[in-house]
Amino acid sequence: MTTVREATFALLEAYGMTTVFGNPGSTELPMFRDFPEHFRYVLGLQESVVLGIADGYAQASRNAALVNLHSSAGTGHALGNLFTAYKNQTPLVVTAGQQARSILPYEPFLYAQQATEFPQPFVKWACEPARAEDVPAAIARAYHVAMEPPWGPTFVSVPIDDWDRECDPIPVRRMFARNPGDPAALAEAAAALAKAERPAFVVGAGVARDGAWDQVIALAERHAAGVWVAPLSAQCSFPEDHPLFRGFLTAGREAIVESLGGHDLILVLGGPMSLYHVEGFGPHVPEGAGLWFIGDNPVHAAWLPEGNAVVADCRLALDTLLAGPEPVRRAPLPPRAVLPRLGGGVMTDAYLLQQIAALRPKGSIIVEEAASSRGAMHDRLPILARDTFYTTASGGLGYGLPAAIGTALARTGDKVIAVLGDGASMYAIQGLHTAAQLGTPVSFVIVRNGRYEALHSFGRKFGMQSLPGTQLPELDFCALAQAQGVVARRAETAAELDAALKWSFAADFPSLVEAVVD
Known part of the structure; x- marks a missing residue:
């Protein structure tokens, strides 16, 4: 037998989560008894800062990061950046302390009421294990859910007296969840793209998350397609000095339609094109234009206002599109205007x-x-x-x-x-x-x-x-x-x-x- 704490740290090491981001409180302290010497604790002076540091780390490392917060108060402080992590599709395992199980019926000081409901809807999965022995299994599940596309935060509430309880070790397992997309749907999209006379691509952050940088460049060059950045995209998915780069879409319905006017097929990759910041009216796409969306987030696919959607990993789906039919001959796109350099007379x-x-x-x-x-x-x-x-x-x-x-x-x-x-x-x-x-x-x-x-x-x-x-x-x-x-x-x-x-x-x-x- 081993303790809950020992089993949990063994899991964290196996999953490459040896950096813990936190702001410690009383209900979390037993977690850190005999903290492994080769682990690293990153302190933030406020919980929203902790969440933001972990978000940057997880995105840059492409692995879930472990965040440790203090009960309801600390979780509340972190909610703003937890919302951002949810929108960023950042894989995080967020743990928060809970008071001892024996005193929970008395609503003790610094306990978490409805702990699993509080961070929702900004987490993919939340749990307060029914038994102390179930804590390592809950954290293992939280990791796999966080890393299952679309990535996102998960949450586990752990009572203070669970860490020293005995439990069986949890076996380390691996999960493979990248979705290549429906073959028939991708074949239809490839055929439509090949026939289009003036296609346009709209690239979102999912292209970067899925590692499809090379594929989207190759597909755009193959089809002589102008490439726009999706509204308010959180990552760069196409080189902005490329001759096919056309610019950035504004988060407004009329502005998007105007920018994409004249294109007969729009391929949206890795993020929503119809992300609006202001109220708008009229069509969502230019008249006569077909639209295909490909991305790993089924929510984006579900609220696509027009067109067809394929839920898939961008890199795998683009590999399929690259093997599609030969495109029709298309005229080259005109070069974009180059802005003159600014002098330093005014500090703008x-x-x-x-x-x-x-x-x-x-x-x-x-x-x-x-x-x-x-x-x-x-x-x-x-x-x-x-x-x-x-x-x-x-x-x-x-x-x-x-x-x-x-x-x-x-x-x-x-x-x-x-x-x-x-x-x-x-x-x-x-x-x-x-x-x-x-x-x-x-x-x-x-x-x-x-x-x-x-x-x-x-x-x-x-x-x-x-x-x-x-x-x-x-x-x-x-x-x-x-x-x-x-x-x-x-x-x-x-x-x-x-x-x-x-x-x-x-x-x-x-x-x-x-x-x-x-």
């Missing part, structure tokens, strides 16, 4: 992003959460290589700063650059302490415009010229960073900006650049 966010693109190390990873600068980033900071861009799929704030830390922990040989809005940074600013404690060489670049600029842009859509509670003039990000052990520099001119970026990108320690933009 566009100039900042242009200089990041010019000075960043080759192969560096961008983790972005600067909503008001997203358009400028699309224009001035192209993503050129696979697995080098991550952002939030949920729109919730407080993800980018901690996710950059987690990404750096998983991708130790690559430079990670976090491009962050000043308002978004304040949702997770205490994450800088974790970066300092671990020495992760992230370059945190704060786009300092002194207000929630995204809200001002959105407010103008409603005819609102002034918004209450959106000004942030007093914040000093260099002081906030230095107070937590991260060195920082402030840049207000073009010369100061270039010097600060070069310094930060060359640093082998965490650093912050506060870029003041007009």
Whole structure:
């Protein structure tokens, strides 16, 4: 016989989950008695930060990460980034402490009422085991459910007195769940694609998650298809300097139809094309255009407003499409216009992003959460290589700063650059302490415009010229960073900006650049 704790740590090691992300509380402490020396505990000073770090780590490592939270209070703090992990389709196993079983009938201090219901609907599966002996089996199941496509978070509530109970060891098993797609449906899609005179592709984050970068490039080149990025895609799935790259779809019905006008077949890969941020009217696709969706998330397939859907792993499905019929001859697409370079006379966010693109190390990873600068980033900071861009799929704030830390922990040989809005940074600013404690060489670049600029842009859509509670003039990000052990520099001119970026990108320690933009 072995203890629940010993059986659980044996499972975690077998599944490659030797890094634990947490913020410890009293109901979790027995889990960490005799904590294995070769395991690593990553501390976050607030639970949403913990979740964000784990999310970045899991996405970059392509394996579920273990998150340990404190009962209901800690789980509640983490819910914002748990929602983001759910939308990101990030595999996480989230555990939370529960009070001792013997005192649960008395509603004890710091217990979790309806523990498994609280994190829903943002977890794929939740469990509080009926017996202490069942905890390792529950965690094993949570891992496999998290890693079953579509990936996502799972949740296990563990009473404080379970860890020292005896149980039988749990055998390690493997699960293979990649879906190649319905052959007849894919054959129909391949035939439609071959006959189309002017096809267009729309690529979402699922292409990157499924490792289909090479396949989507090959298929686009074979069919001379223009490639658009799906609205609000959280990863890069196609090189933005490729001649077939056409740009980014806006999250509005009319704008999407206008952008795709003239195409007779639209192939949507790895994420929804019909993801809207504002109310719209009229058709969802251009008149006369057929639509096929391929992705691993059946929810996306189910609410596809028009067309045909195949639930499948993108890489496997694209291999099938690449073996399809020869396409008709098509005219080459015209080249996209090249924007002129900006001078540094005015420090705008566009100039900042242009200089990041010019000075960043080759192969560096961008983790972005600067909503008001997203358009400028699309224009001035192209993503050129696979697995080098991550952002939030949920729109919730407080993800980018901690996710950059987690990404750096998983991708130790690559430079990670976090491009962050000043308002978004304040949702997770205490994450800088974790970066300092671990020495992760992230370059945190704060786009300092002194207000929630995204809200001002959105407010103008409603005819609102002034918004209450959106000004942030007093914040000093260099002081906030230095107070937590991260060195920082402030840049207000073009010369100061270039010097600060070069310094930060060359640093082998965490650093912050506060870029003041007009």
